[in-house]
């Protein structure tokens with residue numbers, strides 16, 4: 153499939169009174185046209201900040217993209233001017249946020265919020281834009297869409313607001329949709345509705361998807377590729393089946409084995425010891441070393457590069473100074 | 484109409500079935516309705532939220548009973564009403580043989596010590612201006628137990644028990660991570676040696692990599708101290724792991740109750756079935772083959788529950804009766820397995 157986006161060495165810092173936050177560190181990956189990529193990792197691991205950097209939305213100050221490129225359709229998004237970036241946002245890359253109320257304006261009708269973007273990006277008249285808005289609301293499963301068009305955001309439930317957000321994000325046929333934990337605040341039955349909806353729309357519209365989540369189950373259901381982040385770095389990335397079956401980073405393995413499973417009756421949970429890292433420590437060695445039961449001398453000395461895994465899938469990469477399969481075999 | 488039905492059908496079903504097991508807590512016909520007020524200066528009562536609307540269940544000594552269901556179905560209200568943090572609108576709560584709805588004052592204070600709660604948010608539930616040592620010792624001081632010296636040693640023991648280094652006794656909550664703060668909350672809840680703990684979403688605010696630590700701690704403490712838990716959660720995978728039995732709530736009522744394995748492997752209520760089918764499994768090969776029952780619509784407003792069965796507006800298998808008959812009552816369909824559904828009853 154054709155390459156859509158090429159992220160290379162992306163690095164983001166926040167300069168705060170309490171010190172520098174090393175939020176995103178040397179993030180490198182590619183995304184193909186139509187690909188579905190899940191990004192997982194614990195709170196503070198840089199998932200959202202990395203997405204904001206792609207969208208040109210890092211608040212500055214205190215934040216800054218200090219290094220790296222984001223090639224999208226032949227252009228480096230990091231270098232674009234704000235007015236150029238505004239055209240990319242919405243029409244080529246759209247983003248949905250965790251809390252729909254942060255991106256829906258509470259005092260404007262849904263119709264106004266939807267048609268503004270459509271008129272701006274697609275050059276439609278008011279009447280055409282309204283028709284398109286109704287179509288979009290129908291597409292995301294809002295019953296009696298034409299009647300709901302002139303409602304205000306608070307008149308919708310949490311799940312419906314998230315649908316409206318999705319409709320807004322899709323209004324200009326983006327080639328890439330970035331969804332930042334769009335279902336975390338929702339109940340599992342509503343989450344299942346939204347996940348099914350996004351899967352269907354992606355198949356219909358052929359857009360690429362980046363789905364940020366801390367729920368490995370959701371990732372397993374929606375993505376074909378996965379990036380696992382820890383302390384602002386991608387510690388593992390690859391086809392999702394490979395990563396789940398044959399994890400090569402001790403953090404990925406720890407995460408997968410610490411989860412209880414609905415479909416299996418399990419014994420005591422395997423726990424990852426220790427605490428998540430402080431993002432104000434400048435990374436100079438493998439940040440998972442203090443919690444890693446397979447830690448080696450070198451983990452304490454140098455940051456491992458993101459490299460193709462030995463004897464594995466060609467698209468499977470990990471940052472590890474150790475060979476996890478052989479260490480596990482030796483146990 | 485539905486209400487009277489529920490009250491009449493309130494025998495003590497489990498006791499008869501699972502004889503030999505000691506019942507520590509017995510909830511009968513429990514209701515908690517919150518008034519909806521309106522008006523600017525003269526507040527008038529214009530309706531009520533039926534947050535908890537007729538619960539009957541027993542909790543056995545030493546077990547973990549899970550309480551699951553979607554946001555707003557009444558889980559937290561149930562926990563708080565059991566602990567008498569809210570006064571019940573109706574019903575009885577018998578704890579270690581005493582009806583909490585009938586006692587007051589000193590007697591109540593004495594019994595309260597035996598029941599504690601752990602909250603969801605380890606950030607909001609700890610006083611930021613108190614040291615960890617004082618937070619953990621606070622219940623001891625309120626109940627005037629032990630001398631200062633004794634308290635000091637005891638707090639050190641408690642900290643060790645929950646996996647905190649007693650060396651940090653004089654630090655403040657903001658110096659700790661989320662998982663550590665939750666340990667502080669757990670240590671405090673253990674200070675008065677309770678026999679029963681309501682854990683209200685104790686791990687939801689924690690990182691995935693920290694959740695297993697806290698769950699293992701809760702399980703270890705239960706074994707050491709013979710604790711009984713009411714474990715409120717919406718992570719159904721974790722509930723399967725930690726709970727012996729599980730109660731599924733919908734709109735203020737229990738729709739299914741039974742041994743965790745029975746309910747998970749053989750769910751009888753259509754709501755339980757769809758809830759379980761909606762839970763993602765962290766295995767892409769399993770996910771590829773999963774059939775989901777996707778529920779339409781949203782949870783109804785508990786101020787205006789639907790006519791007929793509470794679930795009929797979203798039920799994928801509803802039939803005539805479900806709209807015509809009052810909300811079905813919880814009936815035992817197999818030993819220890821209770822379901823409220825017109826189809827099975």
Ligand SMILES: Nc1ncnc2c1ncn2[C@@H]1O[C@H](COP(=O)(O)OP(=O)(O)OP(=O)(O)O)[C@@H](O)[C@H]1O
Pocket residue numbers: 166168173174175193194195196197198199200201202211214215366431
């Ligand atoms: N505006 C800001 N100023 C200072 N630090 C920030 C700012 N925004 C984010 N950070 C820091 O950057 C790091 C990465 O944050 P980010 O929001 O990307 O995490 P995340 O992986 O999305 O976590 P979560 O799962 O909690 O959403 C964190 O340490 C965070 O505190």
Ligand SMILES: Nc1ncnc2c1ncn2[C@@H]1O[C@H](COP(=O)(O)OP(=O)(O)OP(=O)(O)O)[C@@H](O)[C@H]1O
Pocket residue numbers: 517518532533534552553554555556557558559560561717785
């Ligand atoms: N103090 C209160 N006053 C009025 N209404 C309340 C009060 N507490 C809860 N409610 C309402 O009662 C219903 C049940 O709330 P409750 O907090 O028990 O739900 P829950 O199952 O714990 O939900 P969640 O999963 O979101 O924590 C909701 O409709 C809620 O808005």
Ligand SMILES: [Mg+2]
Pocket residue numbers: 199200201332
């Ligand atoms: Mg985030």
Ligand SMILES: [Mg+2]
Pocket residue numbers: 558559560
């Ligand atoms: Mg609650």
